[in-house]
Amino acid sequence: DSGVTQTPKHLITATGQRVTLRCSPRSGDLSVYWYQQSLDQGLQFLIQYYNGEERAKGNILERFSAQQFPDLHSELNLSSLELGDSALYFCASSVVSNTDTQYFGPGTRLTVL
Amino acid sequence: DAKTTQPNSMESNEEEPVHLPCNHSTISGTDYIHWYRQLPSQGPEYVIHGLTSNVNNRMASLAIAEDRKSSTLILHRATLRDAAVYYCILASGGKLIFGQGTELSVKP
Numbered sequence: 001d002s003g004v005t006q007t008p009k010h011l012i013t014a015t016g017q018r019v020t021l022r023c024s025p026r027s028g029d030l031s032v033y034w035y036q037q038s039l040d041q042g043l044q045f046l047i048q049y050y051n052g053e054e055r056a057k058g059n060i061l062e063r064f065s066a067q068q069f070p071d072l073h074s075e076l077n078l079s080s081l082e083l084g085d086s087a088l089y090f091c092a093s094s095v096v097s098n099t100d101t102q103y104f105g106p107g108t109r110l111t112v113l
Numbered sequence: 114d115a116k117t118t119q120p121n122s123m124e125s126n127e128e129e130p131v132h133l134p135c136n137h138s139t140i141s142g143t144d145y146i147h148w149y150r151q152l153p154s155q156g157p158e159y160v161i162h163g164l165t166s167n168v169n170n171r172m173a174s175l176a177i178a179e180d181r182k183s184s185t186l187i188l189h190r191a192t193l194r195d196a197a198v199y200y201c202i203l204a205s206g207g208k209l210i211f212g213q214g215t216e217l218s219v220k221p
Contacts, residue, residue, distance in 0.1 A: 004156075035211075042211060043157070044211070045210060045211075101159045102149075
């Protein structure tokens with residue numbers, strides 16, 4: 001158990017819909033990262049937040065957005081969902097950022113029908 | 114972002130050492146070399162990381178070439194639970210850029 005929690009574990013929805021994935025970092029960790037893992041693209045970095053502020057951006061689509069709240073939990077919002085958005089979404093946390101070890105949650109499996 | 118190259122798959126026998134190679138010829142001076150592994154149906158798990166010197170921890174050892182253009186993750190005695198995809202990553206600026214990794218299978 002990494003100490004990072006993600007909810008829900010599974011999510012099934014339809015194209016065009018909007019969903020919110022939630023992540024609670026390890027106690028004391030200030031940075032939260034979101035990753036997407038699909039069969040054809042592998043593990044891809046989406047975005048990083050540090051203490052409430054966006055710190056780094058990766059291959060995140062404009063239809064996706066994230067935020068980190070004052071209690072340090074984070075949400076990833078996915079809108080106008082397409083079939084290709086079906087994937088595992090992982091959240092990770094670290095103490096600060098850069099070269100710190102990242103601890104990954106168990107993931108949310110999103111299926112778009 | 115600097116890239117890494119790893120073999121797609123490797124096989125090992127249980128209780129034997131395993132050497133997982135990684136090439137990173139475009140590494141920059143500030144890039145740390147990280148190794149993570151992903152067991153089936155789980156999120157990635159940190160294994161080890163280093164900058165220039167070889168590193169040891171309870172899970173593995175990391176041998177880094179003098180020119181830093183390659184590194185090797187060493188599992189001293191492979192167990193069946195070590196069967197996973199192992200990712201060699203150059204970490205800079207906070208983000209981990211995962212490659213395809215090496216799928217390690219361990220035979221009893």
